[in-house]
Amino acid sequence: xxxxxxxxxxxxxxxxxxxxxxxxxxxxxxxxxxxxxxxxxxxxxxxxxxxxxxxxxxxxxxxxxxxxxxxxxxxxxxxxxxxxxxxxxxxxxxxxxxxxxxxxxxxxxxxxxxxxxxxxxxxxxxxxxxxxxxxxxxxxxxxxxxxxxxxxxxxxxxxxxxxxxxxxxxxxxxxxxxxxxxxxxxxxxxxxxxxxxxxxxxxxxxxxxxxxxxxxxxxxxxxxxxxxxxxxxxxxxxxxxxxxxxxxxxxxxxxxxxxxxxxxxxxxxxxxxxxxxxxxxxxxxxxxxxxxxxxxxxxxxxxxxxxxxxxxxxxxxxxxxxxxxxxxxxxxxxxxxxxxxxxxxxxxxxxxxxxxxxxxxxxxxxxxxxxxxxxxxxxxxxxxxxxxxxxxxxxxxxxxxxxxxxxxxxxxxxxxxxxxxxxxxxxxxxxxxxxxxxxxxxxxxxxxxxxxxxxxxxxxxxxxxxxxxxxxxxxxxxxxxxxxxxxxxxxxxxxxxxxxxxxxxxxxxxxxxxxxx
Amino acid sequence: xxxxxxxxxxxxxxxxxxxxxxxxxxxxxxxxxxxxxxxxxxxxxxxxxxxxxxxxxxxxxxxxxxxxxxxxxxxxxxxxxxxxxxxxxxxxxxxxxxxxxxxxxxxxxxxxxxxxxxxxxxxxxxxxxxxxxxxxxxxxxxxxxxxxxxxxxxxxxxxxxxxxxxxxxxxxxxxxxxxxxxxxxxxxxxxxxxxxxxxxxxxxxxxxxxxxxxxxxxxxxxxxxxxxxxxxxxxxxxxxxxxxxxxxxxxxxxxxxxxxxxxxxxxxxxxxxxxxxxxxxxxxxxxxxxxxxxxxxxxxxxxxxx
Numbered sequence: 001x002x003x004x005x006x007x008x009x010x011x012x013x014x015x016x017x018x019x020x021x022x023x024x025x026x027x028x029x030x031x032x033x034x035x036x037x038x039x040x041x042x043x044x045x046x047x048x049x050x051x052x053x054x055x056x057x058x059x060x061x062x063x064x065x066x067x068x069x070x071x072x073x074x075x076x077x078x079x080x081x082x083x084x085x086x087x088x089x090x091x092x093x094x095x096x097x098x099x100x101x102x103x104x105x106x107x108x109x110x111x112x113x114x115x116x117x118x119x120x121x122x123x124x125x126x127x128x129x130x131x132x133x134x135x136x137x138x139x140x141x142x143x144x145x146x147x148x149x150x151x152x153x154x155x156x157x158x159x160x161x162x163x164x165x166x167x168x169x170x171x172x173x174x175x176x177x178x179x180x181x182x183x184x185x186x187x188x189x190x191x192x193x194x195x196x197x198x199x200x201x202x203x204x205x206x207x208x209x210x211x212x213x214x215x216x217x218x219x220x221x222x223x224x225x226x227x228x229x230x231x232x233x234x235x236x237x238x239x240x241x242x243x244x245x246x247x248x249x250x251x252x253x254x255x256x257x258x259x260x261x262x263x264x265x266x267x268x269x270x271x272x273x274x275x276x277x278x279x280x281x282x283x284x285x286x287x288x289x290x291x292x293x294x295x296x297x298x299x300x301x302x303x304x305x306x307x308x309x310x311x312x313x314x315x316x317x318x319x320x321x322x323x324x325x326x327x328x329x330x331x332x333x334x335x336x337x338x339x340x341x342x343x344x345x346x347x348x349x350x351x352x353x354x355x356x357x358x359x360x361x362x363x364x365x366x367x368x369x370x371x372x373x374x375x376x377x378x379x380x381x382x383x384x385x386x387x388x389x390x391x392x393x394x395x396x397x398x399x400x401x402x403x404x405x406x407x408x409x410x411x412x413x414x415x416x417x418x419x420x421x422x423x424x425x426x427x428x429x430x431x432x433x434x435x436x437x438x439x440x441x442x443x444x445x446x447x448x449x450x451x452x453x454x455x456x457x458x459x460x461x462x463x464x465x466x467x468x469x470x471x472x473x474x475x476x477x478x479x480x481x482x483x484x485x486x487x488x489x490x491x492x493x494x495x496x497x498x499x500x501x502x503x504x505x506x507x508x509x510x511x512x513x514x515x516x517x
Numbered sequence: 518x519x520x521x522x523x524x525x526x527x528x529x530x531x532x533x534x535x536x537x538x539x540x541x542x543x544x545x546x547x548x549x550x551x552x553x554x555x556x557x558x559x560x561x562x563x564x565x566x567x568x569x570x571x572x573x574x575x576x577x578x579x580x581x582x583x584x585x586x587x588x589x590x591x592x593x594x595x596x597x598x599x600x601x602x603x604x605x606x607x608x609x610x611x612x613x614x615x616x617x618x619x620x621x622x623x624x625x626x627x628x629x630x631x632x633x634x635x636x637x638x639x640x641x642x643x644x645x646x647x648x649x650x651x652x653x654x655x656x657x658x659x660x661x662x663x664x665x666x667x668x669x670x671x672x673x674x675x676x677x678x679x680x681x682x683x684x685x686x687x688x689x690x691x692x693x694x695x696x697x698x699x700x701x702x703x704x705x706x707x708x709x710x711x712x713x714x715x716x717x718x719x720x721x722x723x724x725x726x727x728x729x730x731x732x733x734x735x736x737x738x739x740x741x742x743x744x745x746x747x748x749x750x751x752x753x754x755x756x757x758x759x760x761x762x763x764x765x766x767x768x769x770x771x772x773x774x775x776x777x778x779x780x781x782x783x784x785x786x787x788x789x790x791x792x793x794x795x796x797x798x799x800x801x802x803x804x805x806x807x808x809x810x811x812x813x814x815x816x817x818x819x820x821x822x823x
Contacts, residue, residue: 047780049598057554057598057784129570132554135563187600203609204772205683231681231770239668239680400785404548407564419557432558440552440561 038516039225040498043237043249047204047230050187053171054131059422059507064207064228067511068109069171069192072100072119073163077502079329079424081163085114085172085193085216095158095460102149106216108174109197116145121175136169158458160465164423195221195512204230221512222500241266241493247516248501250492253372254316257491269492272320274327274505275420276429277371279364279381279483282443284436287413291360295479299340300350302483305384306342311486314373314380319486324473325419325433327487329505330426331462332469337477339484347388359389363412366394367402371418377485378416407440415443416485422506426469427456434481444481525809529802533795540794541584545577550597550785571597584791593795594788598781603792607774611796613683614773617766618758620689621697622751629701630747633708634740640713648709655702661764664695668768681770692769696762700754707750711743718742745816752808756801 048061056065072086083089086100106114126137139162144152155162177191190198195217196209207228211221229246231237237249238256242263252260257268279301281292291297311319320328321339328335351359366378375396382394392414397405405411421429431453436445452472459465476482494501497517503509551568559567568574575583587594593603628651636648671691672680678687715721716739724734766775774793781789812819 050600055600129566132567133556134567135556135559184601202772203606204613204777205770229682229770232776233768233770235665236668236681236768236770239673242673243676243680245680400548400553400783403552407549407552428558435560438560440555440559440564441557 037224039227040223040511040514040516041227041229041245041247042511043229043231043240043246045230045232045234045237045251047232048201048207048228051190051198051201051207052173052183052187053169054126054133054137055183055187057132063508065190066171066194066508067196067209067226068190068194068198069173070194071167071170071172072102073167075164075167075424077504079164079504081167084167091460096155098153098162099146100151100153102151103216104149106193107214108177108193109191109212110174110177112174112176112191114172114174114193115148116151117148118172118175119143119151120145121178122170122173125173125178126170133169136165139165158460160457160460160462161423161425161427164425168422195510196226199225206230215512217512222515223511226511238493241495244495247495247498248492249494250490250503250507252491252493254318254489254491257493258316260493265496267494267496267498269494269501269503270318270489271503272327272329272487272505273420273490273507274329274422274424274487275418276322276325276327276487277374277377277416277418277485278322278325279378279414279416279485280433280443281481281483282409282411282413282415283481284443284445285409286363286411287443290362290413291354291356292362292413294354296350296354297356298480298483299478300347300354300388301385301390302340302480303343303350304347304388304390305381305483305485307339307485308342310377310380314376315486315488318489318491320489322484322487324476324484325430325482326426326469326473327421327505329424330421330469331424332426332466332473334470334473337473340477344384344388351388351390356389359391361391361393362414364392364394364414364416365402365405365412366396366416367399368396370399370402372488374416374418381416381483381485403441406443409443411443414483417441420506422508424506427453430472431457446479446481448475448479449481522810525806529806532802533799536798537585537588537791537795540791541581544785544787544790547782547785549573550787553783553785554597588791588795593792596781596786596789596792598784598786598789603786603788604796606789607777607792607796610772610774610777613771614759614766614775616683617689617692617696617762617771617773618755620693621758622700622755624693624697625701625704625754626751629704630708633705634712634735634743636705637709637712638716638735645709648705652702652706652709655698655700655705657702658698660695660698660762661768663698664691664765664768667691667695681768683772688769692765692771695768696758696765700751700758703750703754704747708743708747711746712739715739715742741815745812745819748811748815749808752804752811753801756804759800759804760797 044060044064046058046060048064049057050061051065053062053065053069056062070085072084074082074084076082085103085106087103089098089100091098102116108114120143123137123140123143127134139155139159140153141156142154146152172193174191178186188201195212195215197212199208199210201207209226211224231240234252234256238252238260240246241249257270260266260268281287281298283293307321311317323337323339326333351357364382366374368375378394378396382392385392395412419429419433432439433442434444434449435442449472452468456465456468459468490507492503499515499517500513501509502513551564551571551573555564555567591604595601596603596606599606632648632651636645639645668680668691671677678691682688721734721738724738762775763779766773778793781793
């Protein structure tokens with residue numbers, strides 16, 4: 001028995017050693033909690049690349065960043081433009097010149113005063129080509145100081161989207177601090193005028209913000225601290241909201257949302273987002289001389305696909321049928337435009353009328369791994385098209401490569417993709433997807449559409465613009481440049497004690513209104 | 518010995534050179550970063566201006582020259598996505614990955630060594646069956662699946678450990694166990710078969726015939742010989758672990774280099790991918806070197822003659 005006992009000596013030593021190592025880790029980091037501070041903990045699915053809104057690469061980084069900043073104007077939940085750092089503004093007769101009267105007595109978090117010089121400086125910084133969103137700043141041709149609290153902003157042509165773009169992209173930055181720390185330093189420790197101010201950013205782990213006590217919107221924000229935690233895996237986000245380690249999570253799957261509906265202390269938040277999924281046609285390069293040049297064929301293909309069945313089986317019924325590449329929250333969306341019904345007989349009739357009674361063969365591509373279940377959607381579309389005799393050669397391509405081919409206009413004549421928009425209007429999306437050779441990701445050009453888009457983009461009057469959108473909406477149903485698919489819903493969850501968390505269709509949110517019971 | 522050491526160091530440096538060259542050209546096959554970085558509705562002219570500003574329009578040989586001269590001075594350029602020096606970002610993430618890798622390795626070793634020794638010394642017994650089962654399960658169960666199951670049981674249902682993140686001892690337990698599972702299986706099998714083999718060696722029989730006690734034969738004759746094999750495989754495994762685990766770090770939101778690799782490749786962040794590849798390769802080369810040297814310390818029969 002003795003031998004059995006002693007031969008364990010070696011391993012025992014190792015075990016003791018390991019225990020020591022583990023103990024070392026244990027002592028290394030102890031977390032302190034300060035119970036009196038109300039902290040809102042928000043999970044984001046990606047890691048912010050920068051906290052400077054002009055460089056923040058995607059939606060989640062933008063959301064973190066915009067808690068720190070203000071623009072001259074603000075878009076409310078109904079997407080109506082309201083005053084922010086500008087108290088009011090005048091527009092010139094020709095619609096090309098805006099005079100903004102700035103709010104007085106506002107300071108940046110570091111104490112620098114906000115004034116006309118800060119606006120001019122922010123714009124001059126924003127238009128530099130290395131700034132990712134420079135094209136948004138460059139919508140203005142010039143930004144001039146009139147006096148300390150007045151700036152004049154002019155555009156080359158009347159630009160009805162200017163105020164909306166300013167609200168979404170023009171983060172006001174303090175000139176002295178920004179020059180002192182440079183672009184990198186600013187992205188790592190930003191200073192704005194916003195409801196929260198920067199505390200720390202432990203890269204890939206957490207961004208901590210705290211209440212700006214002298215915020216110009218009186219009484220806001222309602223919580224003392226906000227901590228953003230990047231959690232890339234949705235199953236982990238789901239677990240973290242269940243355990244209460246996190247108060248707000250987004251980008252869940254519908255299965256996860258269904259499961260969370262049954263969990264106490266967790267509320268599910270669902271809303272349609274401003275993103276449209278479609279199968280695009282090509283009339284610029286690979287689609288020339290293909291049957292899809294005939295509008296009857298394109299209409300037939302819209303009739304051939306049972307989109308409701310796709311939505312029901314792949315998204316649990318939680319998506320909306322789309323029409324005209326617009327979503328219901330967009331200006332000028334015409335609810336009287338009915339989505340194409342599923343009618344394979346009508347599809348066959350139209351194909352016969354166009355001279356293809358036996359169908360035809362055509363190339364088809366979709367990106368891999370880019371969107372939830374999108375490969376399956378493409379396969380379902382392929383199946384439905386085959387039912388009416390259209391045989392597609394479906395090529396599912398790695399998404400990076402797919403988008404390169406899309407930009408080179410070298411995808412097959414049919415390709416599936418999606419397009420999101422945050423300005424509340426469908427104009428940038430329509431321009432981007434239908435702008436022909438002038439747009440990087442467009443494979444379609446139609447003079448009627450071009451003409452309508454040109455008119456929309458210089459018409460300032462909201463009602464007139466809405467009427468033009470409606471005209472375009474109906475036209476795009478008669479002569480569809482896409483097989484319209486669906487507008488997805490997004491699924492988020494909050495702890496039951498979270499009040500007034502109001503995400504918008506662009507998946508953006510402002511936490512200054514949010515509180516904890 | 519010194520000459521051997523010198524030649525190994527020179528070989529390693531040349532290897533790292535090769536890695537730099539290979540990585541530089543491979544990442545450029547993945548496509549154009551400007552298109553991914555710019556807004557989707559940007560015009561071709563905007564994208565071109567951005568490309569110019571970022572230096573992507575320089576001829577490839579010029580880009581390569583800049584890269585190599587920079588890299589030799591430790592400057593791997595600026596990350597396109599994070600807008601900061603690439604090497605600094607990688608080195609900021611390394612401590613988290615080293616911590617997790619060490620914890621996973623320690624966990625694997627403290628389970629695998631005793632289990633493997635028991636199994637190998639008593640072939641055919643229940644202990645041996647357990648040992649073989651652990652070896653098989655460890656190497657075959659996908660660690661991301663185990664990770665999700667453990668979160669569901671230990672974090673959500675029982676509330677014993679945090680679900681995600683780094684901070685405090687509790688936070689490392691689940692990721693270390695999940696990450697350590699594969700090396701655990703591997704080590705267990707290895708130790709078991711090595712013990713089985715060494716038990717039948719002449720020198721073990723000699724040791725017994727000298728009248729040595731069982732435990733002395735095990736510690737001085739069997740385990741020391743097993744450890745030569747073990748050290749070589751531990752070195753290699755540690756190198757792999759330091760490269761970062763994309764799955765485990767992603768699932769547990771562990772702020773290491775593993776999950777950054779995925780992002781860097783997706784964003785076509787050339788400088789960052791280059792810095793990551795260089796650091797991972799450097800660790801593997803270094804660990805190989807150390808492993809070779811460790812042999813000399815453990816096994817007096819191994820000598821690198823001049």
